[in-house]
Amino acid sequence: MSKVRFEISMSLDGYVAGPDQSEHDPLGKGGEALHDWAIELEAWRKSHGHPGGEVNESTAVMEEQLDNIGAGLMGRKMFGPPGGGDWGEPPWNGWWGDDPPFHVPVFVITHHKREPLTLSDTTFTFVTDGIESALEQAREAAGERDVKLSGGADVANQCLAAGLVDEVELHVVPLLLGGGERLLDDVRDLELEQIRAIEAPGVTHLKYRVVK
């Protein structure tokens, strides 16, 4: 059966974005450095249409994360800022540019109704009736393949607390952000089993199975 997989880069003090987030600084103060390990990789650059990059111990982790994904699930803040009023005019197309790196249907959990948005080969569908409905739609779109849950912390924490996730991979970066979006905040009664840990330059990848 297809799985719901969650992965995210997290600071050692538990944040997935730094303090003082804004439309112009969605990752907050210091938060961009959470992703340095990834954007240096050839595997990441290739999936985003860029040449070059490194091959190291993170490569297999990244390739595994990109493999067998049939649909994506994310919060509104990870799609893009809310924009003026009802998504502004002209509508804002999110953080991801004209050719988003997902290449699968993505379901965005939001309070703002909006028609689906197709950019290149990624269609964003905006779901306003809750996490479980979004997950159901993502599962259906994914078919035999897995659903990939991304942030932000809010949506991820809700999905984790509701027991909707099968696998968690945290890319732990030796940064102390001191504030911002805190992952695993008030998530309890979730039993995890360590699958593996991989040391790589500037990051350690910790992978867990959720025990159901």
Added chain:
Amino acid sequence: MSKVRFEISMSLDGYVAGPDQSEHDPLGKGGEALHDWAIELEAWRKSHGHPGGEVNESTAVMEEQLDNIGAGLMGRKMFGPPGGGDWGEPPWNGWWGDDPPFHVPVFVITHHKREPLTLSDTTFTFVTDGIESALEQAREAAGERDVKLSGGADVANQCLAAGLVDEVELHVVPLLLGGGERLLDDVRDLELEQIRAIEAPGVTHLKYRVVK
């Protein structure tokens, strides 16, 4: 030169003790399980005078942590509960029994004045004039060897924030405690460099150098 080394077991959500701590439950709800990986080890059991135990990937980590330590530094809550009034009558000798596992001078940071307490080959000295004074005394007692900083989170966070620590090792356990004593809370502007990560049964050991 001798180093100040900090190590502690931490839940995946960043706590070193669970919620609802009390004199009868100093590690709080669920907190005891933070130490399961350690107390199963032969290396730990031996250092605490017990026979038996396991040898696994955590063994070398534990042996390294026990090696070359000349003095200890800890907060009052890690030594023991405050007891009635001025340490009660008869004086409370802390959590550690008649034969504490330290075997080196230990400096306890506290607001309560008290004469030094010797139990077997461990002498606890109670320091009431602050962390830097306690560290200075610990350094002097340690000589060429290292100073080992233990918790609780309060004292550890203060020492980390003040830039007094050279090495940090976190034993990350796949537990979500959902509350309690939070490590690295409000510690920022501390630059860390990953030394290594070691995967072991039920825990991953993450070791960092503090960049000065």
